[in-house]
Amino acid sequence: MNIKIKENAFEVRNLNLWYGKHKALEDITIDIVKNAITAIIGPSGCGKSTFLRCLNRMNDLIDGIRIEGKVYFEGKNIYDEGTDVVLLRKRVGMIFQQPNPFPMSIYDNVAFGPRLHGIRDRNRLDEIVKDSLEKASLWKEVKNKLNESALSLSGGQQQRLAIARVLAVEPEVILMDEPCSALDPASTQRIEDLMVELKANYTIVIVTHNMQQAARVSDFTAFLLAEENEPAKLIEYGETGQIFTNPKDIRTENYITGRFG
Amino acid sequence: MREQFKEDLKKLKNSVLDVFDSVIVQFEDTLKLMDSFSEEDAERILRGDDVIDKKVLDVEEAGIQLVATQFPVARDLRFIHSMLIINIHLERIGDLIYNTVKALNRLNKMGYLTDEAKESLKKMGLSTLKIIKKSRNAFDSLDARVVEELPVLDEEVDEMFKNFLKDIQRISPSLKEPEWYLSFALIARYFERAADQAVDVGERVLFMITGKFAEID
Ligand SMILES: Nc1ncnc2c1ncn2[C@@H]1O[C@H](COP(=O)(O)OP(=O)(O)O)[C@@H](O)[C@H]1O
Numbered sequence: 001m002n003i004k005i006k007e008n009a010f011e012v013r014n015l016n017l018w019y020g021k022h023k024a025l026e027d028i029t030i031d032i033v034k035n036a037i038t039a040i041i042g043p044s045g046c047g048k049s050t051f052l053r054c055l056n057r058m059n060d061l062i063d064g065i066r067i068e069g070k071v072y073f074e075g076k077n078i079y080d081e082g083t084d085v086v087l088l089r090k091r092v093g094m095i096f097q098q099p100n101p102f103p104m105s106i107y108d109n110v111a112f113g114p115r116l117h118g119i120r121d122r123n124r125l126d127e128i129v130k131d132s133l134e135k136a137s138l139w140k141e142v143k144n145k146l147n148e149s150a151l152s153l154s155g156g157q158q159q160r161l162a163i164a165r166v167l168a169v170e171p172e173v174i175l176m177d178e179p180c181s182a183l184d185p186a187s188t189q190r191i192e193d194l195m196v197e198l199k200a201n202y203t204i205v206i207v208t209h210n211m212q213q214a215a216r217v218s219d220f221t222a223f224l225l226a227e228e229n230e231p232a233k234l235i236e237y238g239e240t241g242q243i244f245t246n247p248k249d250i251r252t253e254n255y256i257t258g259r260f261g
Numbered sequence: 262m263r264e265q266f267k268e269d270l271k272k273l274k275n276s277v278l279d280v281f282d283s284v285i286v287q288f289e290d291t292l293k294l295m296d297s298f299s300e301e302d303a304e305r306i307l308r309g310d311d312v313i314d315k316k317v318l319d320v321e322e323a324g325i326q327l328v329a330t331q332f333p334v335a336r337d338l339r340f341i342h343s344m345l346i347i348n349i350h351l352e353r354i355g356d357l358i359y360n361t362v363k364a365l366n367r368l369n370k371m372g373y374l375t376d377e378a379k380e381s382l383k384k385m386g387l388s389t390l391k392i393i394k395k396s397r398n399a400f401d402s403l404d405a406r407v408v409e410e411l412p413v414l415d416e417e418v419d420e421m422f423k424n425f426l427k428d429i430q431r432i433s434p435s436l437k438e439p440e441w442y443l444s445f446a447l448i449a450r451y452f453e454r455a456a457d458q459a460v461d462v463g464e465r466v467l468f469m470i471t472g473k474f475a476e477i478d
């Protein structure tokens with residue numbers, strides 16, 4: 001057996017978050033393993049998206065938010081003063097439930113990020129677009145219509161385009177917030193296969209309310225739960241195989257077996 | 262589709278084949294004891310059973326995790342479920358080998374492991390080994406035609422079991438020695454049971470292929 005030393009992409013320490021007076025996250029401490037897929041599961045409204053957005057400071061954009069605690073990314077606390085947030089969001093990309101492509105060509109959608117980061121050379125951009133679409137396993141379907149509008153693509157294709165868009169700026173981490181909940185089963189399957197392929201080179205954190213999806217694709221699973229009028233806490237975190245065969249906390253067991261409430 | 266899952270299924274099958282191979286090596290080593298018995302070799306085989314048990318547990322754990330995380334249905338579910346059952350049959354064959362070696366040890370200590378006795382046991386052991394190998398082949402190839410060969414081989418073992426009981430009377434040093442008789446007959450019984458387990462593996466393989474439960478005979 002090979003023993004691989006696991007490295008962490010993130011080390012989250014005692015993270016607390018308030019939306020105004022409402023406390024949403026309480027004392028979350030978790031390591032996110034590099035080159036692995038970590039799934040965040042939990043009931044709707046428990047704070048999964050809130051937690052995910054903490055990992056690339058997407059929450060900064062929300063009024064009245066307050067965050068305490070530390071989030072180390074590659075050893076550096078991203079909430080330290082002087083963090084280059086633009087660079088952080090380049091290194092830690094994000095995919096949302098709705099792919100929302102820009103109303104422009106497929107090519108321009110993918111080239112958008114690299115252009116924003118100053119790449120102008122046409123050959124270089126061509127290369128990046130092709131490479132990103134290939135990695136997102138969309139190239140074959142769109143290579144002959146790169147100049148067509150991205151809006152002409154199906155939902156599943158749009159989501160893979162969104163992934164290509166993120167990949168184009170060469171991130172290290174991809175955060176995915178319910179990336180398949182608007183997709184049909186076949187498109188969902190493609191995204192899941194793609195995630196497994198991508199983890200060789202990227203760290204992936206996926207939020208999903210679909211436990212079966214978490215079980216199928218992830219290496220590690222974190223269960224968040226906000227008990228009555230309480231902020232969300234990390235109830236259990238471990239290897240996905242263990243969480244789904246032998247959870248340690250009765251609340252995890254109740255949630256994954258559908259016995260909640 | 263579900264590339265990772267396909268890989269995981271393949272891995273699980275390979276682990277079961279690995280248990281098969283360990284069981285077969287154990288059986289072959291046991292038959293070698295019937296050419297020349299040595300206590301060290303017997304000891305080594307007995308220890309080998311722990312290794313098999315560990316592998317069997319690993320297969321079981323991997324199978325349960327696949328069920329828990331991949332939600333297999335139809336053919337996939339049948340495959341995983343069947344592999345776990347085949348895994349248990351293999352563990353039982355391993356136990357029967359263990360018991361055989363224990364009994365051989367007893368016979369040897371009492372000085373009853375004569376050439377004639379060894380010869381007679383070996384004949385039956387060889388047919389048992391043949392059927393175990395054939396069941397491995399059936400599982401590996403998932404070929405119904407290979408499964409169909411199993412009952413023929415099993416009959417051979419049953420036939421030998423009957424002849425063997427006659428042998429016992431012929432070569433019995435003294436019927437006043439119940440220990441001798443018992444150990445000898447038990448070994449034959451273990452072989453016969455191991456062959457039955459191999460036939461059960463064949464039935465599982467048929468279920469994997471066809472989805473129907475059937476007894477083969
Ligand atoms: N922008 C926001 N402003 C105020 N409250 C919010 C905001 N976003 C989320 N919340 C609240 O935080 C809690 C967690 O929400 P969210 O992280 O979206 O949960 P989940 O992703 O698990 O469904 C909920 O009570 C929600 O109402």
Ligand SMILES: [Mg+2]
Nearest residue numbers: 048049050177
């Ligand atoms: Mg959400």
